[in-house]
Amino acid sequence: MSDPSTLPALDPSRRKGELTAERILDAAETLFADRGYAGTTLRDVATRVGLRIPSLYNHFPSKDALYAAVLARGIGPVLAILGEFGVEDAQRRDPGSVIARVMALLQRHPKLPRLVLHETLAGGQRLTPILRDWIAPVFGRAGEMVAASPGSGRWTPEQVPLLVLAMYHMVVGYFASAALLADLNGIDLLSPPVFAQQTELLREIVTSLFPAETPSTT
Amino acid sequence: MSDPSTLPALDPSRRKGELTAERILDAAETLFADRGYAGTTLRDVATRVGLRIPSLYNHFPSKDALYAAVLARGIGPVLAILGEFGVEDAQRRDPGSVIARVMALLQRHPKLPRLVLHETLAGGQRLTPILRDWIAPVFGRAGEMVAASPGSGRWTPEQVPLLVLAMYHMVVGYFASAALLADLNGIDLLSPPVFAQQTELLREIVTSLFPAETPSTT
Amino acid sequence: MSDPSTLPALDPSRRKGELTAERILDAAETLFADRGYAGTTLRDVATRVGLRIPSLYNHFPSKDALYAAVLARGIGPVLAILGEFGVEDAQRRDPGSVIARVMALLQRHPKLPRLVLHETLAGGQRLTPILRDWIAPVFGRAGEMVAASPGSGRWTPEQVPLLVLAMYHMVVGYFASAALLADLNGIDLLSPPVFAQQTELLREIVTSLFPAETPSTT
């Protein structure tokens, strides 16, 4: 994200300001993901960035705006990528690969699920528009993918949205529980081996739910 | 939860006192579940109960204690019931029925999952002991049940905890998303028909994952 | 204002609270009159009362509300008294006595003119409604009084409001300048002798403007 070498020489002063904004976003993302909106203090953010509180206001006009920016920066790219498959993948024989790719994507944005979950618990009051505009379509497309999947014959149309939701929860909840399990059992869910195991598990679960071979007998 | 009709005529003053504590717990439970610990204010609680803030201190010594009491009151009965099956049910042929019963149990305590999820997201810092003492054993027992299930041959021992976790997330996440979906799509996940559908779906999913009859052929 | 001896024994606790509120109003009145709204800080008010800032919020919900209360408490009684004459006095032969009585009234509320003047300078933005409801009628009545005065034949109907305004400014401005002149020349405009002189002057001025005996010839 902050890779100066790849960028053509910008006006250095602007560059610096943008970097600071990015660092603020990084700090805020972590804190919001950990503690939620109410539990996060601008003092925490500032301290983490190595600034004084008023300096934050040189980059974001309010705590709310900072939160929105964190969400936008986090959700945007993920949804963009999410939007890419779905068209082609619905036709594939392997729905399990989709969930594996989602996991891989989220592995690079592990704070996002917690961020979204905080919002979800709060009823999305603060940023319902963002959620409405961004998440709803993804759920819709996911439903279409499920419906188009080979093994979807098992499920009634009414079940499809709930099925998507359940898979969503399996994925998102995994990230949500990571911190707690690390604290409780010393197991780091986000460590590569465990993560690979989880991905494999999800793939198997999906495969179970969409038994691709079923139509072969027909 | 606060069901005065079932109580025999108590000494009115004492009963009133208990009722007040109960009413505070009710209000706090709702608010903590909705907004988390940091997002909930004693003012909110007091207003919801129809008291002034200092009165809360006649019943609970601090906000933290109130939170702990809410968690204890919420988690306790559920875990108690959860503890009952497991022994017998592990022997049964139908792991799906277990999850159905959990759903039925949580339907009567719908705020509990959100409460726990808030804690989970926060890393359980505030009340790790409660979680350690209460939740960890349940997970352990659930793992044993899964391992003892007829269809468990599919899963390696390493996968079992992750499998339990995934099912846990499917259940808990469902309650967590209820408020948001109600707000977003107008769908009330907690309405009886949808809830029944979800329960049935989970049962089918579990059945898929533990194909009880399959091994009969082997 | 705070005269406990005349009041029947109230519930002491309530009494105390009301006294505190009154003391806050006193302090705020002085400060708002001296420095205006923006120039007055709650810290100043609290310090002057001998409280900490948050305690102010036990009595007034916001700085704005405190300001409104100060204005209401200050303007209310004055306007009430102002409203009393006008009916009868319009019939009198001596318009100068009215202004003398206004001066006597304001002598007991010397901060009020400065308070109102601050508002006036600010365009009354903050409390236009109060001004509209309270001051406008007084001006209207004053205009009627002027029009009904014996010597009013000199003035055209269009001049009457401007005449009222000019007299208003003579009165109000006197109080506004008091602090400055005390500071600059050491003259205390509010000292009884000077004040009596000013009252007499105003009476003469008004008498000049409404030469009561003139109509006798007509």
Added chain:
Amino acid sequence: MSDPSTLPALDPSRRKGELTAERILDAAETLFADRGYAGTTLRDVATRVGLRIPSLYNHFPSKDALYAAVLARGIGPVLAILGEFGVEDAQRRDPGSVIARVMALLQRHPKLPRLVLHETLAGGQRLTPILRDWIAPVFGRAGEMVAASPGSGRWTPEQVPLLVLAMYHMVVGYFASAALLADLNGIDLLSPPVFAQQTELLREIVTSLFPAETPSTT
């Protein structure tokens, strides 16, 4: 005030610089007159000029200095002109013409009275020296003029300063109330017709107070 058209072609860069300072003074004058010192923010000033805050510091070393400059620029010319008459006019038969000329002068500097009034209310603490040096002499000269006026026989020497003050307040208060009345009644006191009426009214009032013809009969 900032009338570029009358200026011969200056060195553009220098001219632009001066213009910027002038524009800052214009903006600040309006804001200080409207909201007083405490109620005016450098952000407001900068926004109104179309600059960022730090740029103001290229032209004025502090908010206080800016305020002083506004006052100096506003008061200076007016006092200069005010100083011109007095000598000659004291001899004239028509004291009403003096006040008419003051009004005409202030019509071109309508913010000045409000600026001064803000200072007056604040006790002149901030800029007492300016007031002492500039305003006191004017009052003194005005007193001399009044004493030298034909109709001054009515007034005792002790009354003269108070009389001057009262007339001062009639004039200054008129400008102070302009904004409020515009807001309240939609009457624009500064519109030419109303202003002419007010000037005429003041002339009549002064004439009443100094009945020039009186000595003729004796």
Added chain:
DNA sequence: GATGAATGAGGATTCATTCAT
């Protein structure tokens, strides 16, 4: 058991100012 009053600590935000660019 309930509450008005008081308060230390801390919340987000604004302000005037400085400095490097």
Added chain:
DNA sequence: AATGAATGAATCCTCATTCAT
């Protein structure tokens, strides 16, 4: 001359808590 960034101080206000009543 203009400005983005940074900041100490102070703004209004809220919070959890205590205490006397």
